[in-house]
Amino acid sequence: xxxxxxxxxxxxxxxxxxxxxxxxxxxxxxxxxxxxxxxxxxxxxxxxxxxxxxxxxxxxxxxxxxxxxxxxxxxxxxxxxxxxxxxxxxxxxxxxxxxxxxxxxxxxxxxxxxxxxxxxxxxxxxxxxxxxxxxxxxxxxxxxxxxxxxxxxxxxxxxxxxxxxxxxxxxxxxxxxxxxxxxxxxxxxxxxxxxxxxxxxxxxxxxxxxxxxxxxxxxxxxxxxxxxxxxxxxxxxxxxxxxxxxxxx
Amino acid sequence: xxxxxxxxxxxxxxxxxxxxxxxxxxxxxxxxxxxxxxxxxxxxxxxxxxxxxxxxxxxxxxxxxxxxxxxxxxxxxxxxxxxxxxxxxxxxxxxxxxxxxxxxxxxxxxxxxxxxxxxxxxxxxxxxxxxxxxxxxxxxxxxxxxxxxxxxxxxxxxxxxxxxxxxxxxxxxxxxxxxxxxxxxxxxxxxxxxxxxxxxxxxxxxxxxxxxxxxxxxxxxxxxxxxxxxxxxxxxxxxxxxxxxxxxxxxxxxxxxxxxxxxxxxxxxxxxxxxxxxxxxxxxxxxxxxxxxxxxxxxxxxxxxxxxxxxxxxxxxxxxxxxxxxxxxxxxxxxxxxxxxxxxxxxxxxxxxxxxxxxxxxxxxxxxxxxxxxxxxxxxxxxxxxxxxxxxxxxxxxxxxxxxxxxxxxxxxxxxxxxxxxxxxxxxxxxxxxxxxxxxxxx
Numbered sequence: 001x002x003x004x005x006x007x008x009x010x011x012x013x014x015x016x017x018x019x020x021x022x023x024x025x026x027x028x029x030x031x032x033x034x035x036x037x038x039x040x041x042x043x044x045x046x047x048x049x050x051x052x053x054x055x056x057x058x059x060x061x062x063x064x065x066x067x068x069x070x071x072x073x074x075x076x077x078x079x080x081x082x083x084x085x086x087x088x089x090x091x092x093x094x095x096x097x098x099x100x101x102x103x104x105x106x107x108x109x110x111x112x113x114x115x116x117x118x119x120x121x122x123x124x125x126x127x128x129x130x131x132x133x134x135x136x137x138x139x140x141x142x143x144x145x146x147x148x149x150x151x152x153x154x155x156x157x158x159x160x161x162x163x164x165x166x167x168x169x170x171x172x173x174x175x176x177x178x179x180x181x182x183x184x185x186x187x188x189x190x191x192x193x194x195x196x197x198x199x200x201x202x203x204x205x206x207x208x209x210x211x212x213x214x215x216x217x218x219x220x221x222x223x224x225x226x227x228x229x230x231x232x233x234x235x236x237x238x239x240x241x242x243x244x245x246x247x248x249x
Numbered sequence: 250x251x252x253x254x255x256x257x258x259x260x261x262x263x264x265x266x267x268x269x270x271x272x273x274x275x276x277x278x279x280x281x282x283x284x285x286x287x288x289x290x291x292x293x294x295x296x297x298x299x300x301x302x303x304x305x306x307x308x309x310x311x312x313x314x315x316x317x318x319x320x321x322x323x324x325x326x327x328x329x330x331x332x333x334x335x336x337x338x339x340x341x342x343x344x345x346x347x348x349x350x351x352x353x354x355x356x357x358x359x360x361x362x363x364x365x366x367x368x369x370x371x372x373x374x375x376x377x378x379x380x381x382x383x384x385x386x387x388x389x390x391x392x393x394x395x396x397x398x399x400x401x402x403x404x405x406x407x408x409x410x411x412x413x414x415x416x417x418x419x420x421x422x423x424x425x426x427x428x429x430x431x432x433x434x435x436x437x438x439x440x441x442x443x444x445x446x447x448x449x450x451x452x453x454x455x456x457x458x459x460x461x462x463x464x465x466x467x468x469x470x471x472x473x474x475x476x477x478x479x480x481x482x483x484x485x486x487x488x489x490x491x492x493x494x495x496x497x498x499x500x501x502x503x504x505x506x507x508x509x510x511x512x513x514x515x516x517x518x519x520x521x522x523x524x525x526x527x528x529x530x531x532x533x534x535x536x537x538x539x540x541x542x543x544x545x546x547x548x549x550x551x552x553x554x555x556x557x558x559x560x561x562x563x564x565x566x567x568x569x570x571x572x573x574x575x576x577x578x579x580x581x582x583x584x585x586x587x588x589x590x591x592x593x594x595x596x597x598x599x600x601x602x603x604x605x606x607x608x609x610x611x612x613x614x615x616x617x618x619x620x621x622x623x624x625x626x627x628x629x630x631x632x633x634x635x636x637x638x639x640x641x642x643x644x645x646x647x648x649x650x651x652x653x654x655x656x657x658x659x660x661x662x663x664x665x666x667x668x669x670x671x672x673x674x675x676x677x678x679x680x681x682x683x684x685x686x687x688x689x690x691x692x
Binding site for chain 1: 644650
């Protein structure tokens, strides 16, 4: 599904990613772990197509298509979803309006028919029920006045509505207490299926107790230094990132 | 730049050409008033960059025009189907002014109970008692050097609306006033309007400035508002003239005991639009809202200058103005709140927020609080910035195009100001105007 080859990227002229290779298949959950400044968030933003992140070398194939030149909205339409480390507040725009516009924009991109108000609300009600989210959250402006936990749950709701093929969770555990973490992880697990894939980006192992990965990769200095099964996360928890602190030989 | 003597010559010549056919030429008090206005205008001339209250708004584009003197009646005849209308007949009673002149045939017939309406020109030509009453309602403006255009209006005022609402009347329909430019190039007119609202009454007055086609003209209007006790006036204005028009307007409202002057201005039109709004809170428990939004593009210029005088204890004002600027447009907000010495327990809040959609747009603000009482709550805040790139990326990452995302953010930014409107129909109408402006102007 996702095939990243020799990916180099820079931000404001500074080289951050220095040759990433990563393949994620349908139905898999991968975790990328690494110390601060290793390039984890850069990778997430590059995948989503943020303007200030420039790919200088290498390729990103998604479902067989090179997406490295696509706009963020086109990538969303292709089925890539980024759950933000810090979801943005959008005053004046209600959650419902936003979700409807976003979903229909994606459907339009894929040449599918847009949903009318009734169909949309029915689908939305189903999703909120499934995730145990109260309806009043839908009437509120996107993330405005939401607690850290509510913002992350709102991202999960967006993910449920947009139903992406690949969800990238960028440090979604930051700022969450253990209860909120569990709720968010439950939401993600409900959306796991054999047809989609999830890339979890995190500094800490604890999120991976709840969202259990098939593979774990260690990112340091802009490269994947090591890959392994879920036990690698436990090892990192114990030993820290000290082994990966030096520049590559 | 031309000298100030030249600036004045055109308008002084207008006075000489028009003085014999201006309405009420045989009324002594009026002749005096006009002469006072003219001599003050002669002395001061058009405001220049040196005039403190006009330092951000240059009248140089206006100086380059050769406007024609005010005439005695509209030259073009129009049919009602040529005219835009904001609310339908079930929701508003509409009066129409064409090129500054009241048109009885284009206006709705009959009047809601408790409302008296006359055109300014007709009032001056009716019996002396009516004309003399008008004299009392024309506010003795402080025609100091900051207000030369009010002085010019006083010299040349030709027509306008006089609306009197009796006491204890609650109007269920809005009074809608259309100021329509028929397409007469280089026309100029100086309307004088008077609104008085009796004790315990409530009314909505909705003014629309629009025109048929692109043409240069100059409208310089002055409106005197008086609210008696426990009265409420919702005064909503929408200025959407063509991008070559010049509009200067000055509203002065005196707000009585327990009364509220609630004003909103939506400005999208004109080459240059300057709106002065002066509110005097002259009695306890009087209050005002001065809200508004403007949307500008190309080389449009919009200036909103407000002054609120808290003259007695227990008065409040609330101002929220928002602006969107594209192209090389320029927005100006000057807001003065004066809390006089005896005005204890005053509450005054003011904010102006602007969003610049281009690198060449400019906004200038000058908030001023002058507080002479010691027990008051006052705040002001002015911000201007670009569209939030993080928010833009967030929306795009969910599938919205850049244009959709910008439009959603700009709409949300302005909607906040419109939400304060108390009339649902007008709220919808203004939101529609904002959406259509955004639709026509991909940023």
